[in-house]
């Protein structure tokens with residue numbers, strides 16, 4: 001008698017620390033060529049002969065089991081939600097979800113910080129199944145919105161999954177100057193998470209508030225990060241409690257993140273400059289919604305360097 005074999009079913013579960021190597025394989029599958037650049041010249045180098053730091057350059061902590069394990073550990077300890085999709089016992093995709101509470105229109109929000117399907121398993125419905133799973137998780141956890149900030153070439157995938165365009169974002173590069181704004185220092189709170197809970201992330205919201213708070217607290221024992229400065233100030237900006245964080249690898253520029261309970265983008269940008277100037281930073285990277293950018297014009301001198309979009313799925 002012939003017994004038909006059923007094809008294995010895709011299943012989802014939270015990732016564990018010992019999944020690091022398999023998750024790393026998912027991410028590595030999208031790299032076509034491993035190389036090292038020496039004196040502006042590119043040399044092909046086998047993966048095993050690259051340092052952990054070299055590998056990072058191909059896509060971040062997921063590129064080596066060592067750094068992927070630190071990343072996973074941090075996610076799990078901070079109660080974020082890294083999921084793996086398995087097919088017949090093999091990990092074929094990874095998705096990271098970040099749940100938090102933000103200002104309007106997001107409310108209680110679930111953000112897809114990352115979605116990667118192993119190259120050999122793309123085009124088979126794996127990605128769309130993970131998005132369905134993200135929707136279930138978000139609803140179970142009482143979220144009002146599911147969001148993602150896709151690379152432009154992947155936006156069509158998310159639109160096909162039912163997302164629509166939310167905020168259009170503009171990336172600005174602004175020379176650090178003195179602008180008028182009223183600020184005063186606040187006592188540091190017990191945690192950045194509790195201070196910013198429900199606040200607008202007015203500057204720097206490429207991903208979600210929960211995602212950026214995680215990223216800003218992440219640290220890796222790699223020499224390349226030793227010189228990266230990350231500083232946070234708690235202050236009242238035009239009478240509104242606010243938190244401004246900036247990260248910088250050199251005096252040339254810093255990337256600004258600003259949370260506030262009501263200060264305008266203009267006042268937050270001006271307050272950020274007040275913090276950057278004494279540190280000798282020359283330029284500020286500011287990411288704003290298009291509406292905030294328009295309200296800024298004529299107020300803050302800045303050059304537009306790029307655009308991005310937030311995609312949103314209302315729940």
Ligand SMILES: CC(C)(COP(=O)(O)OP(=O)(O)OC[C@H]1O[C@@H](n2cnc3c(N)ncnc32)[C@H](O)[C@@H]1OP(=O)(O)O)[C@@H](O)C(=O)NCCC(=O)NCCS
Pocket residue numbers: 030114115116117118121122123124125126127128129149150151153154155156157160
């Ligand atoms: C983008 C990605 C997640 C899609 O996953 P996938 O498993 O290949 O997608 P699915 O097979 O579930 O595709 C679902 C639908 O979206 C379409 N689609 C998939 N990727 C697409 C893309 N980049 N652009 C447009 N449409 C896309 C498929 O054609 C399919 O449409 P159909 O139902 O009409 O046939 C996957 O290709 C991937 O991991 N890419 C590399 C990593 C990456 O860029 N991740 C996203 C970071 S924001």
